[in-house]
Amino acid sequence: MSLFTRTTNELAARVDEFFDTIEIGVLIFKEGVKAYVNGDQDAFQTHLKKIDEHESKADKLHRGIENDMIVHSILPQQRSDIVKLLWQLDEIIDTAKSSLNEFYIEMPRIPASLVHDFVSLAEVSGNAAEELIPAARAFFREPHLVREKLIKVYFFEKETDKSSFSLKKKVFHDMSELTLAEKAHLRYITHHIESISDRAQDAADMLASMAIRQML
Amino acid sequence: MIILFLSSGLFLGWTLGANDAANIFGSAVGSRMLSFTRAAVIASIFVILGAVLQGSGASDTLGRLGSVNAIGGAFTVALAAGITVYMMTKAGLPVSTTQAIVGAIIGWNIFTNNAVDSASLTQIVSTWITGPIIGALFAYVLYHLIKVIRRRIKVHLLFYESYIRTGLLITGAFGAFSLGANNIANVMGVFVPSIPLGETDFGIFTLTGPQQLFFLGGIAIAAGIITYSKKVIQTLGNNLLELTPEAALVVVLAQALVLFIFSSAALSRLVAATGLPPIPLVPVSSSQVIVGAILGVGVYKGVRNINLKVLGSIASGWVTTPVAAGLLSFFLLFFVKNLFGIEVGHSINPPAASGEGMSIAMVIRYSIIFLLVIIASYLAYMVLSERKKTNRLKNSFYK
Numbered sequence: 382m383s384l385f386t387r388t389t390n391e392l393a394a395r396v397d398e399f400f401d402t403i404e405i406g407v408l409i410f411k412e413g414v415k416a417y418v419n420g421d422q423d424a425f426q427t428h429l430k431k432i433d434e435h436e437s438k439a440d441k442l443h444r445g446i447e448n449d450m451i452v453h454s455i456l457p458q459q460r461s462d463i464v465k466l467l468w469q470l471d472e473i474i475d476t477a478k479s480s481l482n483e484f485y486i487e488m489p490r491i492p493a494s495l496v497h498d499f500v501s502l503a504e505v506s507g508n509a510a511e512e513l514i515p516a517a518r519a520f521f522r523e524p525h526l527v528r529e530k531l532i533k534v535y536f537f538e539k540e541t542d543k544s545s546f547s548l549k550k551k552v553f554h555d556m557s558e559l560t561l562a563e564k565a566h567l568r569y570i571t572h573h574i575e576s577i578s579d580r581a582q583d584a585a586d587m588l589a590s591m592a593i594r595q596m597l
Numbered sequence: 598m599i600i601l602f603l604s605s606g607l608f609l610g611w612t613l614g615a616n617d618a619a620n621i622f623g624s625a626v627g628s629r630m631l632s633f634t635r636a637a638v639i640a641s642i643f644v645i646l647g648a649v650l651q652g653s654g655a656s657d658t659l660g661r662l663g664s665v666n667a668i669g670g671a672f673t674v675a676l677a678a679g680i681t682v683y684m685m686t687k688a689g690l691p692v693s694t695t696q697a698i699v700g701a702i703i704g705w706n707i708f709t710n711n712a713v714d715s716a717s718l719t720q721i722v723s724t725w726i727t728g729p730i731i732g733a734l735f736a737y738v739l740y741h742l743i744k745v746i747r748r749r750i751k752v753h754l755l756f757y758e759s760y761i762r763t764g765l766l767i768t769g770a771f772g773a774f775s776l777g778a779n780n781i782a783n784v785m786g787v788f789v790p791s792i793p794l795g796e797t798d799f800g801i802f803t804l805t806g807p808q809q810l811f812f813l814g815g816i817a818i819a820a821g822i823i824t825y826s827k828k829v830i831q832t833l834g835n836n837l838l839e840l841t842p843e844a845a846l847v848v849v850l851a852q853a854l855v856l857f858i859f860s861s862a863a864l865s866r867l868v869a870a871t872g873l874p875p876i877p878l879v880p881v882s883s884s885q886v887i888v889g890a891i892l893g894v895g896v897y898k899g900v901r902n903i904n905l906k907v908l909g910s911i912a913s914g915w916v917t918t919p920v921a922a923g924l925l926s927f928f929l930l931f932f933v934k935n936l937f938g939i940e941v942g943h944s945i946n947p948p949a950a951s952g953e954g955m956s957i958a959m960v961i962r963y964s965i966i967f968l969l970v971i972i973a974s975y976l977a978y979m980v981l982s983e984r985k986k987t988n989r990l991k992n993s994f995y996k
Binding site: 389392457458525595 | 756
């Protein structure tokens with residue numbers, strides 16, 4: 382029985398560590414976008430390196446948790462759902478990392494008039510993902526609180542859509558000085574940043590149904 | 598020779614172990630919360646302990662229903678019950694060892710011209726109905742309690758799961774103990790009057806004659822658990838409602854409590870000491886109590902996903918099983934006595950002399966009570982289900 386308790390303790394700690402990693406990864410993403418659009422390349426490079434480390438760590442933790450749950454037959458009935466949830470959370474940090482990598486590889490030119498819009502878009506999109514973490518933590522301790530915590534995720538996802546829409550509209554309608562290729566590139570980058578909140582919404586939907594089942 | 602006559606009882610014990618252990622550990626093993634080996638070992642030990650330490654109460658009640666006073670009769674009665682259980686299980690019909698043995702004993706009473714003790718019969722039949730109802734109530738309350746505790750203590754899901762796992766082991770052990778205590782009467786009860794064994798001193802403890810028989814019966818139940826219950830768990834599943842581990846814990850605990858209540862002489866004396874009527878010590882069907890308990894959890898969760906056909910088939914089993922076992926017992930006794938010339942028992946309490954036989958009026962009276970209970974339960978179930986549905990719609994997750 383003592384061995385079993387130790388496994389449970391370790392697993393619970395690892396789940397918490399995984400959530401921490403995702404949360405920090407999202408914060409790094411926001412700071413990374415801010416650094417890039419403000420032209421601070423040193424800070425951007427630092428954030429790029431950090432998010433890469435966090436993404437690898439999240440992958441390792443995710444795989445370790447899944448492995449332990451199978452080996453020790455922990456939560457057999459909910460295991461597939463939990464593993465899928467962790468996978469969806471892992472997707473968030475994957476998307477954040479790949480988003481920063483797009484900036485690094487493609488070096489999009491961000492016009493000064495759009496700096497605020499991009500920072501704001503990254504902020505709300507990241508917020509959606511950030512708000513998901515307390516909801517995911519609540520699922521493990523207080524499933525009845527998941528619903529109210531998810532409201533913020535849905536709110537920020539909608540805000541991201543609005544920000545993205547207005548940014549793209551501004552690019553294509555009001556910025557005639559940009560070439561079509563530049564406009565298309567900015568749209569692509571916008572879409573990438575926006576996709577973080579979409580991943581968060583997918584995870585939120587799953588979390589919501591898991592919480593309902595948990596409460597029954 | 599005694600072992601040969603006991604073989605039918607041991608067979609009955611084996612079927613009971615194979616089928617009823619699945620009720621205790623089925624959900625836990627089926628959902629891989631517990632390994633089968635660990636569950637089987639615990640169930641086997643505790644079923645024997647329950648049978649030996651607390652098996653006499655329910656057995657005495659069965660003895661009052663019909664004191665089978667020849668070993669050939671006891672053999673035939675247990676065989677009739679065993680065959681009935683086996684055949685009905687094969688045919689996919691709901692069956693209970695308790696109801697089969699009661700029917701078989703009544704068949705013996707009729708064959709040997711003995712009066713049916715209506716008081717004992719009333720006690721037994723009433724628990725067939727009250728057992729599942731009490732099981733449902735216990736399960737409802739326990740499930741509510743467990744949900745409230747879960748909400749209050751805010752324990753991590755992983756730790757909660759480990760507590761549930763430990764709880765499943767403990768309640769499973771308690772369930773096995775109660776199963777042994779209550780249902781050993783079905784397996785060995787009929788042999789107690791016809792095999793008068795003396796006390797045996799084992800040095801550190803002494804076993805009375807009936808306890809020695811119960812020990813043998815307990816071993817037969819344990820053999821059923823070890824050899825066949827895994828197959829039952831794998832093939833049967835829960836055809837009434839999908840159970841979560843915490844629901845499984847509640848269901849097993851509710852079943853164990855009901856079986857314990859109806860087999861504990863100490864508890865019965867305690868209740869009697871408070872001035873209340875003593876709890877009747879009678880064998881109840883563990884499968885049907887389990888169904889009642891599952892229903893209790895189902896009502897708490899909202900009853901949309903309950904297979905109502907199963908409930909109907911249980912009610913039909915209350916009639917079909919004893920009738921089938923009674924008829925089979927009567928005919929088997931006839932053949933055993935006339936074909937093989939084996940003594941199957943004699944009349945000690947003829948119906949006409951004692952005047953205690955079941956009259957038609959009594960049968961009708963109990964049938965009416967039975968129907969009223971069914972209707973009341975159904976109405977309560979409908980009201981609760983509607984309330985639950987309304988509440989759920991009100992508190993819809995997405996507003």
